[in-house]
Structures are given as structure tokens and as C-alpha cells.
Amino acid sequence: MKLFNTLAASASALALLASGASAEISGGSVKIGLLTDMSGTYSDLAGPGTIAAAEMAIEEFGGKVAGAPVELVSADHQNKADIAANTAREWGDTGQVDAFAELVTTSVAMAVFEVAKQQNKIALVSGAATSALTNDACIPTGLHWTYNTRAQAVGTGASIVAEGGDSWYFLTADYAFGEALQKDVSKVVEAAGGTVVGAAKHPFPASDFSSFMLQAQASGAKVIGLANAGNDTINAIKAAKEFGIVDAGQKIAGLLVFLSDIHALGLETAQGMQMTVSFYWDRTDATREWSKRFYDRTGKMPTGVQAGTYSSVLHYLKAIEATGSDDTDTVLAKMRELPVNDIFAENGVLRSDGRMVHDMYLAEVKSPADSSQPWDYLKIVRTIPGEEAFGPLSESTCPTK
Amino acid sequence: MKTKLAYLLLLALLLVAPFLVYPVFLMKLLCFALFASAFNLILGYGGLLSFGHAAFFGGAGYFTGHALKVWGLPTELGILAGALGAALMGLAIGQLAIRRHGIYFAMITLAMAQMAYFLFVTSSFTGGENGLQGIPRGTALGLFDLQNNLTLYYFVLAICALGIGLIARTVRSPFGQVLAAIRDNENRARSLGYDIERYKLLAFVLSAGLAGLAGATKTVVFQLASLTDVHWHMSGEVVLMTLLGGLGTLAGPAVGAGVIVTLQNYLASGPLSAWVPVVLGVIFVICVLAFRRGIVGELRALIRNSF
Numbered sequence: 001m002k003l004f005n006t007l008a009a010s011a012s013a014l015a016l017l018a019s020g021a022s023a024e025i026s027g028g029s030v031k032i033g034l035l036t037d038m039s040g041t042y043s044d045l046a047g048p049g050t051i052a053a054a055e056m057a058i059e060e061f062g063g064k065v066a067g068a069p070v071e072l073v074s075a076d077h078q079n080k081a082d083i084a085a086n087t088a089r090e091w092g093d094t095g096q097v098d099a100f101a102e103l104v105t106t107s108v109a110m111a112v113f114e115v116a117k118q119q120n121k122i123a124l125v126s127g128a129a130t131s132a133l134t135n136d137a138c139i140p141t142g143l144h145w146t147y148n149t150r151a152q153a154v155g156t157g158a159s160i161v162a163e164g165g166d167s168w169y170f171l172t173a174d175y176a177f178g179e180a181l182q183k184d185v186s187k188v189v190e191a192a193g194g195t196v197v198g199a200a201k202h203p204f205p206a207s208d209f210s211s212f213m214l215q216a217q218a219s220g221a222k223v224i225g226l227a228n229a230g231n232d233t234i235n236a237i238k239a240a241k242e243f244g245i246v247d248a249g250q251k252i253a254g255l256l257v258f259l260s261d262i263h264a265l266g267l268e269t270a271q272g273m274q275m276t277v278s279f280y281w282d283r284t285d286a287t288r289e290w291s292k293r294f295y296d297r298t299g300k301m302p303t304g305v306q307a308g309t310y311s312s313v314l315h316y317l318k319a320i321e322a323t324g325s326d327d328t329d330t331v332l333a334k335m336r337e338l339p340v341n342d343i344f345a346e347n348g349v350l351r352s353d354g355r356m357v358h359d360m361y362l363a364e365v366k367s368p369a370d371s372s373q374p375w376d377y378l379k380i381v382r383t384i385p386g387e388e389a390f391g392p393l394s395e396s397t398c399p400t401k
Numbered sequence: 402m403k404t405k406l407a408y409l410l411l412l413a414l415l416l417v418a419p420f421l422v423y424p425v426f427l428m429k430l431l432c433f434a435l436f437a438s439a440f441n442l443i444l445g446y447g448g449l450l451s452f453g454h455a456a457f458f459g460g461a462g463y464f465t466g467h468a469l470k471v472w473g474l475p476t477e478l479g480i481l482a483g484a485l486g487a488a489l490m491g492l493a494i495g496q497l498a499i500r501r502h503g504i505y506f507a508m509i510t511l512a513m514a515q516m517a518y519f520l521f522v523t524s525s526f527t528g529g530e531n532g533l534q535g536i537p538r539g540t541a542l543g544l545f546d547l548q549n550n551l552t553l554y555y556f557v558l559a560i561c562a563l564g565i566g567l568i569a570r571t572v573r574s575p576f577g578q579v580l581a582a583i584r585d586n587e588n589r590a591r592s593l594g595y596d597i598e599r600y601k602l603l604a605f606v607l608s609a610g611l612a613g614l615a616g617a618t619k620t621v622v623f624q625l626a627s628l629t630d631v632h633w634h635m636s637g638e639v640v641l642m643t644l645l646g647g648l649g650t651l652a653g654p655a656v657g658a659g660v661i662v663t664l665q666n667y668l669a670s671g672p673l674s675a676w677v678p679v680v681l682g683v684i685f686v687i688c689v690l691a692f693r694r695g696i697v698g699e700l701r702a703l704i705r706n707s708f
């Protein structure tokens with residue numbers, strides 16, 4: 001077997017030399033495997049849009065990097081960790097995939113991290129939110145790009161407490177991500193002088209939030225924090241409106257709300273809500289130009305997760321272009337060395353715990369009267385510097401940092 | 402003589418298969434073949450339609466995952482712990498369920514499995530929605546490193562062959578004959594002096610334990626245990642595999658499992674990816690309408706009629 005492998009390896013090396021392609025690129029091409037939720041609860045904020053975003057990054061390089069073609073393969077993980085792990089393992093073992101991208105849903109990201117660690121492949125996480133990915137669950141080759149629960153907590157939690165919302169009740173999605181988000185926000189709220197009076201866990205995904213909303217109403221807390229995402233957040237906000245919770249004086253804090261959620265809810269229902277975003281299309285000329293192109297492809301404006309996928313794939317390809325190699329350790333070192341500069345991040349820094357540190361933005365949902373054009377939903381209230389949003393490296397509990 | 406040759410051929414094929422096909426996929430196939438065969442033991446030979454076998458399959462996965470990851474048991478013992486745990490669950494659920502027949506039996510098993518699902522979602526040792534991850538594969542007998550897919554394949558092959566062998570032995574034993582008698586006419590079996598409740602319970606526990614063995618092995622292969630395996634969808638899927646392959650035949654469930662797992666695997670990445678359940682549903686309808694004996698059952702009938 002060993003002899004056979006050596007023979008095969010030398011044969012393919014010879015073939016590469018003969019064809020004149022870069023011998024440093026394994027398998028003659030750079031292959032990126034994108035795993036996302038194509039049909040479930042996160043398909044709007046991630047899903048097909050992330051594939052389009054990754055394709056845009058590849059097209060920016062003309063489909064070729066360091067003389068070798070770039071291929072993108074994608075699959076629907078249906079938010080199931082075992083399907084994701086199975087697909088990733090097969091891609092890595094037999095499909096010659098060099099890096100895994102996107103990975104929305106915490107359990108999926110964690111399962112693929114396990115595979116990436118064993119196979120020594122780069123995992124570019126955009127959609128999954130838990131801070132654990134760059135703390136206890138970190139791996140040397142796992143990069144967490146777009147946001148994390150800590151950044152969301154700091155942005156939204158601290159500013160609401162500062163405005164007087166000092167008692168909180170949580171509606172938490174019952175899985176690792178929901179718990180991580182609740183824990184992070186609780187810390188921020190308590191540090192700012194607020195109290196957490198209770199929490200209710202709801203199954204993921206859930207469609208009927210009435211009983212949870214009534215529990216939250218009965219708690220008497222000033223703020224109801226939604227430690228969930230996607231359709232769960234949308235359904236919870238709709239339930240809150242039906243029960244007249246906001247009119248009765250309680251405040252809803254969406255801790256992980258995306259542009260696609262505001263689009264689904266409508267400004268009438270969502271107006272006035274504060275949220276922390278990693279990206280907003282209408283922020284600078286560059287973001288507007290890129291987002292317009294994204295819109296032409298998909299018919300939607302990009303969410304932070306989608307822009308983050310673009311940025312992570314682009315940066316990965318930049319590092320390969322610079323080093324002429326797709327060897328994991330070489331590329332990783334280059335990615336850390338280069339600052340991340342594109343439409344998503346300005347002078348973003350890739351830390352040794354895998355965290356990509358960049359500025360986040362506190363935004364407020366516009367009222368229907370303020371909105372002047374389609375997708376004109378947000379007003380940026382404050383720029384949260386990266387260090388403040390993601391915390392210093394010393395705070396990370398990642399053992400390999 | 403002929404059957405011996407056929408078995409030898411099958412064995413040779415299974416031994417060389419990992420060099421031709423991706424081993425992890427083959428291992429998944431083997432685990433589901435064992436799961437469906439275990440299910441067939443009570444449906445095909447005992448006449449009991451259980452709608453709760455996912456609880457044993459997935460439950461064993463959690464037990465094994467916990468035993469390997471937290472207790473640090475050797476792989477063999479971890480798998481055994483999973484199978485034993487599933488057998489105990491089978492004893493508890495079986496005690497209640499076998500008192501009723503037909504649809505009531507099916508409903509009780511479904512209800513109990515849903516309760517088990519709820520327990521697994523809420524208890525902390527399973528990791529809830531997140532599942533158990535990074536379960537170590539360990540070594541076989543302390544000698545062979547199972548991190549290697551090829552080594553693990555032969556380990557899994559041995560386990561599944563043992564499991565299916567045990568089922569074949571059971572079916573052909575006097576115990577299996579009594580089971581078939583109970584299936585065909587319960588009152589007559591009772592009048593002959595057999596304690597039919599005990600026979601049914603034993604068959605149920607055996608089936609649960611073997612389903613657990615399959616689930617435990619799958620956990621070691623994928624290094625994770627998740628809610629997918631305890632969800633009632635899984636209970637339905639195993640019914641589909643067994644019926645499609647051929648109810649009450651030894652090879653049928655394995656063939657059915659092979660067809661379903663292969664379809665799921667290859668359709669998922671093609672243009673039909675969003676339509677996998679529809680494709681499987683259509684196949685099931687065709688199977689029920691046109692060839693009720695399943696793939697193996699029909700083939701056997703064809704051979705019998707032609708020669």
C-alpha cells in the first residue's frame with residue numbers, strides 16, 4: 001500500500017511538473033467546500049447567498065490562483081451535525097478539498113472543526129455564532145470570521161442597559177449557540193449594573209412562541225432578550241407584537257438579528273429595535289458597490305454572514321496567491337500576516353486563537369417614514385471598535401492561542 | 402454447497418470493497434444493514450411492528466459516546482455499554498408494549514420513543530441540540546489504531562457480521578421457530594404451552610440490543626452522537642428499509658438499507674438534493690403497490706418460479 005502511494009504521489013508530481021502548473025498546489029487545484037443550510041431556518045441569512053458570495057470572491061481572482069484553478073463545491077447540511085461531519089470528512093478524504101467554508105449552526109461548525117483538526121484543513125467559519133469556537137472549542141486551523149456571541153452581547157446588551165433596561169428575561173434557543181449567547185449577554189448586562197431575572201428555553205426550531213412570550217411577560221422584566229436566530233427570532237418578535245408586549249412597556253432585544261430578518265418582519269413591526277451588525281450594505285461607497293453586484297445575482301441585499309463568507313474566501317485566496325502554495329500551515333501563516341482589507345473589514349486582524357477582529361456596528365431599525373428606498377432599513381448609531389467587541393486575546397481560553 | 406459459495410463470494414466482496422468505495426460510506430451502510438436486520442427480527446419473524454427503534458439506535462449512540470468520551474472506556478467496552486443500555490431500554494419499553502397487539506403496540510412504542518427523545522434533548526450528558534462531538538475512536542483490542550479508516554472498516558465489518566450472524570442463528574433456532582409460530586397464530590402457540598409473552602419480550606430485547614449495537618458502532622465511525630438518530634424519522638426510515646428489502650428474509654433488510662443509504666448519499670449532492678424524501682417516498686409507494694415482498698422477496702420468488 002505504502003509503495004503504491006509513493007508511486008502514485010511521484011507519478012502525479014511528475015504529471016504536474018510536465019504540465020507546468022504550480023507544484024505547490026495539491027491536486028492541481030484549490031478546492032473550497034462550502035457547507036450551509038440551503039432549505040432550513042438559516043437559509044435566508046446564509047444559504048444560497050453565501051455560495052454566491054464565495055463565487056464572487058473566486059471571480060475576483062478570475063477563477064485562478066497561483067496558476068491553479070479554484071473550485072467551489074457546496075452541500076446542504078440541513079442543520080444536522082452528522083450530515084455535515086460526514087460530508088466534510090468525505091470531501092477531505094477523497095474530494096481533495098483544501099478548506100471548509102461558511103458552516104452556519106454551532107453544532108455543524110463544531111462537528112466540522114473536529115474533522116478539520118484531524119485532516120489539518122482550514123475551516124473558515126462565517127455563519128456559526130458561538131464564542132466557544134475561539135475559546136474552549138478552538139482548533140489551530142479554525143478561523144471565526146464574521147461575528148460571535150460576545151460581540152453581539154457587547155453591542156446590544158451594554159447599550160440597552162445604558163438606556164435604563166436593567167432587568168432582563170431571556171428566551172433561549174435550546175442548543176449550544178443559544179446558551180452561549182445568553183451567557184455572554186448576561187455577563188455584559190450584569191457588568192453594566194443590570195440583573196437577569198430568568199430564562200425560558202425553547203426548542204430549535206420553534207414556530208409557536210406564545211407560551212414562552214407569556215412566561216416572559218409574567219416575569220415583569222423590562223427587557224426580553226431573544227437568544228436565538230433566524231426564523232426563531234422572527235417568530236418570537238411576531239408573537240411579542242400579537243401579545244402587545246412592546247405596547248405594554250417591555251422591550252424586545254434581538255441579540256442576533258440579520259438584515260434578512262428585518263426584511264421578513266417589515267419595518268412596521270421591527271422599527272426602533274437596536275441590533276449589532278458586522279456589515280451593512282449602505283455604509284460606504286465600496287459596500288454599496290459590492291452589495292449592488294450581490295443584489296443583481298441573488299435579488300437580495302447581503303447579510304453579514306454572506307459578506308463575511310466573501311471576505312474569508314477572498315482572504316484565503318489572497319494568501320494562496322501570495323505564497324503560491326495551498327499547504328495549510330503556509331497559508332495560515334500568511335493569512336495571519338496580511339491585514340484583512342476588503343468591503344467587509346478595514347484592517348481586520350486574524351488572531352492566533354482563530355478570531356478575526358474587526359469593527360462591529362450598533363444599528364437601529366428605521367421607521368417606515370425614514371426609509372427612502374427598498375432595503376433601506378438601518379441607521380448606524382455607533383462603530384464598536386474590534387478590540388471592544390471581541391475582547392483582548394488574553395481573555396480567550398483557547399489552549400492553542 | 403451453493404450457499405456456501407455465495408457466502409464466500411460475499412465475504413470476498415466485503416473484504417475488498419474499501420479499496421473500491423469510500424470506507425466511511427461503507428461503514429455507514431454496514432451499520433444501517435445491522436440496524437434494519439435487528440428490526441426485521443421482531444417485525445419479520447415476530448410480527449411486531451415497532452415504531453420506536455430509533456430510541457435504541459440513537460440512545461446507544463449517546464451511551465457509547467459518553468462511555469468513550471467521559472469515562473474513557475476502551476472502544477469495545479464502550480460499544481458493549483451502548484448495546485447493553487439499549488437492551489435495558491428495550492426491556493423497559495418491551496414490558497409495557499408487548500401487552501398489546503397491532504396498532505396499539507406500534508403506538509405504545511412510538512410514544513415511549515418520543516419520551517426517550519425528550520429525555521435525550523433535555524439531559525445534559527447528550528449535549529441537547531448540539532449533540533456529543535469529538536468522541537475518540539480509540540484502538541481495537543489495544544492493538545489496532547481505529548483512527549485509520551481502513552482498520553476501522555474491518556472492525557465494523559466484524560461487529561456487523563457477528564450481529565447479523567446472531568440474528569441468522571436466532572431465526573433458525575427453536576426459539577426462532579416458536580417466534581414464527583406466535584407470529585402466525587398466537588392462540589395456537591399459547592395452547593401448545595408456550596409462554597408467548599416471554600418469547601415476545603426476549604425477541605424485543607434482543608432486537609433492541611442489536612439495534613443499539615448498530616447505533617453504538619455508527620457513533621464510533623462518525624465520532625458524534627446527535628438527535629438525528631433518536632428522532633422518529635429514523636424509526637420510520639428503518640421500516641422503509643426493511644419493507645423495501647424484503648420482510649422476513651435474512652438478506653432483505655441489509656439490501657434495503659443499502660439501497661436507501663446509497664440513494665440518500667448520492668442524491669444529496671446532485672441536482673435532486675432538495676427532493677430526496679420525495680424520491681424515497683415514490684420508491685416506497687411503487688414497492689408497496691407493485692412488489693410487496695420487497696427486493697429480495699421478489700427475487701426469491703422469481704428464482705423459485707423459474708427453476
